[in-house]
Amino acid sequence: MSLYNSPSGAGSMNVIITGASKGLGKAFSEKFAAAGHHLFLCARNEELLAATKQQLLEKYPGCKIDISATDISRKENAIAFGNFCLQFGAPQVLINNAGRFLPGNIYEEEDRTFESMLATNLHSAYHLTRTVLPAMIKAKSGHIFNICSIASLAAYKNGGSYSISKFALLGFSKNLREELKSYNIKVTAVMPGAVYTDSWSGSGLSPERIMQADDVVNMVYAASLLSPQACVEEIIMRPQLGDL
Template identity: 30%
Template sequence: MLKLKGKTAVVTGASSGIGVAIAKQLANEGADVVLAARRKDKLEQVVKEINSLGKGKALAVSTDVSQQNNVDSMVDYAVEAFGKIDIYVNNAGLVGDGIVRNENVKAWEQMIDVNIKGVLYGTHAVLPGMIERSSGHIINISSVSGQEVTKSTTVYSATKFAVRAISMGLEKELARTGVRVTNISPGMVETERNSERLPNDRKPLQTDDIAKAVIYALTQPDYVNVNEITVRPV
């Protein structure tokens, strides 16, 4: 049984890593999926893989989530293609130099624009339709760095703390509207980008582990709102 058949989902940052895994799991459960990221060629590869399975349909939209007009256009396109958006996954994220003493202002600004503004732009674009239908689900991918700070992650952790704060505030804003909000905080996940930073003393999380957490939150009964999931390696 396809648990998300008839649903439409948008996944940002869907050209690699966790975003790809989430998009594939959503489609595997029958959802139609709009993949959004800057790298159109990578997106098209994932779209081909999803469409070849014959479950949920997929399409790609080149999107820079740090630009509000880009996000608004992508959401309009998704609605035009599939009629509505039931699920919006704010997955796009940027890890940069998080040390304040390094004075790498450009890296800070990029993280703030993608990790915070990107979440707000996407949420702002889809909420009116969800509230009107009294149904919808916002999934925000934060990080355990939004719960703990190291000496090298000050600014990055600040952006992920912000994602958690946005999730917590939205949950209260949207109480009794029918729109649910889930914040998911992964620990270290094995991705192409993280390959050199993985610990040697334990098995890291896989991208599918995070995708399964997304599906878990989405497939609860309508009256259940899973607000917070933290996923760590053992």
């Protein structure tokens, strides 16, 4: 089954994934690499990103991968990365996955935490999306996935500025969805609970208590397979035993 928004209905697509060197970003990259698409990956750590590219090309020689080691929490870097991707044409899939978690209550978190969380978790998606959207609008196709969080839906202790940024990312997704309907561009907000990635590996929790990265990846990939008439607006996923 081919992805609906490939230009000809089949074949290789241009897929942009941010925060791609580890965790969910790396898992997204593997899923789309396995299908033979042209990936555009970015992350801050050049060594990890290059290793990810090498691993994927060795495992999936049918795909093509371009990488950029950059911090897209900075507006100019997000715009530059978007323009780099556009050299190869409009993206058919954009996964705004780059993010960071700094715990703390609003009244006691360290100074600049608020600015850092907004820049990494919201501004990066905003500026990258705005950069590539004109080409997607011209093509009248594409699918944008914004990786939000369960923290986008409810306040919790120690959520602080992280939760604020994720609430805002969900608002960004809802506005994009309304604006882009008539251009045949889909927007999906993804709100996973705890997923067993590097950030949880040292927690002491059993991997059986929380979700696997592939659980989220498979849902996103399935949403990308739907006909042009159907859009999954939100994906909400929690561990079977509930949030932690």
